[in-house]
Amino acid sequence: MPGSGAADGAADVELLHRAATGDKDAFGVVFERYQHVVYRFARAMTGSSDAAEDITQEVFVVLIRDLRRYTPERATLSTYLYGIARNLSRHRLRRERRLLACLSGLSCVSESYAADPFDGMADAEARDDVRRVLGGLPVRYREVVILCDLHELSYADVAAILRISIGAVRSRLHRARQLLRQRLTRSAASTRRPLARSSVRWSV
């Protein structure tokens, strides 16, 4: 995770201090460092690339506005940015529940298939299944599984972002994984096709 280490954290503080005095380059470094994680998080939360772009943009506009108000003693920059992105994502989901409908239509069209086209198709279908099931999880489970399993943050970091205890993170993650597994299995069974590439070879 970027910015989680002590050195990175110190660099963030220094960069933000310079940015607060008007150093555009310093802010650019901060932006380059965190834009992708914020975008990925927002995209996974909302299931929409457009919404993720808006949220990412808004997160950094908030950072520009609150550069002087950010206090590194309270949270690392990554936790701070994740927290803003989480609030904006939840707000957006509440406001536009129709975005959930976009989940099924979202796919990574830029990816090229593997050497075996059937393998590539199976992988794409499996990813779409996971994306759809993830988007159908309740938000409190979705955010914890995205942060822990997709972004591979520590329990402590996730607890700080979500403002809950580490024990609550553990229990939510356990429940989220259970739900994810159940629904993935059910989804694959309903479509009568295997989930992964290895299974394709067995079924052909």
Place this chain on the structure above:
Amino acid sequence: MSDSDVDSAWRAFADADARVGAPDRIRHAVMAAWDGPREVRGAVRSRHRDVVRAALAVAATMAITVAWFHFRDSHAPVRDADVAVSRSARPPSVGADDEPDRVATVAHPEPVRSSPRVVRRAPRVLRDVISAETPLTGGSAPLVALTGERALAAEPLQLVRVRVPRTSLRAFGVALIDPDASGLVDVDLVVGSDGLPRDIRRVRPVVDVRDQSMESP
């Protein structure tokens, strides 16, 4: 379905997600916000706030209008002979299909007294007032477009319920069959992001409880 299948599907998803990068246009927009924070921040901030502000502005305008009409009505001299409360004489008014309210009309014109007694109307006691927090339901009437332009599909719109005097409906271009019709009516306005109403529909007239109590002892 084995656990390994689920795990491999999750891994495929996680790998694909890890390769996702933010588009360059985000960088351009954010850096533009850095260069001109005030202007660009205004452009990129949530449109929701704009809509809420516009709706509040419209609601405030409507409230001031209603207050002004109330003030004018309560201070206007009224001759007793000219006003008679009638249940039967129910003049047709805007969309009056099933109105339960009563309207003050001229039932039996009488000669005007030489020294008409000027009375002040007591403040209206309005009950059954719909709270502003209640969901906007009950508007079964179709929306009527107020402008000739078709609303953009992507335009954020806000539905605002306001209580206005019947006479003020003229300002929205609604033709009043009875120009002297009094009383209040609840209408729904579809307000655009610029604060201007796009569509209107009538919800229900407001029952004046004071008139009701005067009529049925």
